[in-house]
Amino acid sequence: MPVDVQPYRTRRFTDWSPLAALGALGILAIAVVVSPFLSRRLLNTTVQVSPEETTRLEAVQPRGGLGALRIDTRARLPKNTWLTFEVQVFDSQNNLLASGIKQAWRESGIWREDGESGTWSEQDLKGRFDIRRASIDQPITLAITVLEQGRTGGQPLAQPVSFEVTVRDGVIDSRFLWVGFFGVLVIALITSLAVGKSGRKVVSERANDSDVAGRATLGGADKLVRVNIDVISDETSPRELQAHLIIKDGYGEQIYSRRLSVPLTFRREDGKIDSAKGHVSLDLVLEPRGSYGFSVEVMPDGPVDYTYLAVKEGVRTLQPTEIIRLRT
Structure with a gap:
């Protein structure tokens, strides 16, 4: 015959699903690398706020495009003190767009154990929140208010507090990119193994x-x-x-x-x-x-x-x- x-x-x-997953993986990898370069700093300043008072910062104009508006704050506190402060964002008509409340603190002390001693220090001074870019189409103004203040031992405290404030536009949260990266990586591995055992x-x-x-x-x-x-x-x-x-x-x-x-x-x-x-x-x-x-x-x-x-x-x-x- x-x-x-x-x-x-x-x-x-050829099964193209693993290659498609690898392509998506490559796109996410590029996004992780490029995303820090897409943002633009709109404001970087230090402002002093008195207790139970509100201080407004200069207005800034977000740009169009991808990403969110990110507001970072860092309180400058003496040792063993705490405070609660609020950050508000207003549009040009003084309408409230967003707000966030943060409790910041700084503690330190001396430890002793088995005849040995040393110092320790802990703090949580930074606050951050992102605003979706789609909700902003005009200049914005930030306002910071000190709501409460005190010493960690319970004593009252009333003194001005300095804040470092940074506003960036076009920020992409890389945490979600990394989650997507590893998720797609798992899918690529699973599909590759499935093809190998097909x-x-x-x-x-x-x-x-x-x-x-x-x-x-x-x-x-x-x-x-x-x-x-x-x-x-x-x-x-x-x-x-x-x-x-x-x-x-x-x-x-x-x-x-x-x-x-x-x-x-x-x-x-x-x-x-x-x-x-x-x-x-x-x-x-x-x-x-x-x-x-x-x-x-x-x-x-x-x-x-x-x-x-x-x-x-x-x-x-x-x-x-x-x-x-x-x-x-």
């Missing part, structure tokens, strides 16, 4: 010898068939073995034969070669769908301890692959 044997390279069986195993034969064979109904123009051959051999193995693969049709007639090189990886124990493992695969398209037999003979057969033959159909690949089409 004449057999048409055609080797060619094709993208037909296909239905139709032949699974093993033998403690150099010869193994199996038969199954498989194939079709739209099914990629992968033949996997795994070999375990002893310490006398050469650097590579030869696997003689024969494929027969439903009538037992040979339609394809090929010798495949099986490179070996040697396992050492106490500095000596203990055993070797090898793997080789071949991608095929078998037409028409039907019963096909596969047999493998590994040579030289002397060192071979174990041979495993697995045939899967419906395999997907991560990239264009070299295949052999057999048409009877």
Whole structure:
């Protein structure tokens, strides 16, 4: 029976989902790197605010484009004091756009333990909030109010407090980019693993010898068939073995034969070669769908301890692959 044997390279069986995930991963990586350069500083000043008073800062004009308006504040406090302050944002008509309340504190002291001593210091002085850019289309004004103030020991305190204020426009919160980056990375890994394990195993034969064979109904123009051959051999193995693969049709007639090189990886124990493992695969398209037999003979057969033959159909690949089409 004449057999048409055609080797060619094709993208037909490529699964693009891992590549799409990697593309999205690249876009997110670029966004993480570029995002700090997209923002613009509108205001950077220091203002002093008296207790229970409100101090307004100069008006600033946000620009259009991507990102949010970010307001950062840092209170300058003496040791062992605290305060509660409010930041408000007004538009040009004095309408309140947003506000935030922050309790800032700074503590320090001396610790003693087992005859040793030292100093400690803790603080939380910074406040930050972002405003969606879509809600701002005109100049804005910031106002800071000191609501409460005191010492950590409970004593009252009433003195002016200095605040460092920075306003930036076009800010992109990189925390969400990093969450997206790692989320897409997980998806890329999962889809890659899924592609690697794709296909239905139709032949699974093993033998403690150099010869193994199996038969199954498989194939079709739209099914990629992968033949996997795994070999375990002893310490006398050469650097590579030869696997003689024969494929027969439903009538037992040979339609394809090929010798495949099986490179070996040697396992050492106490500095000596203990055993070797090898793997080789071949991608095929078998037409028409039907019963096909596969047999493998590994040579030289002397060192071979174990041979495993697995045939899967419906395999997907991560990239264009070299295949052999057999048409009877």
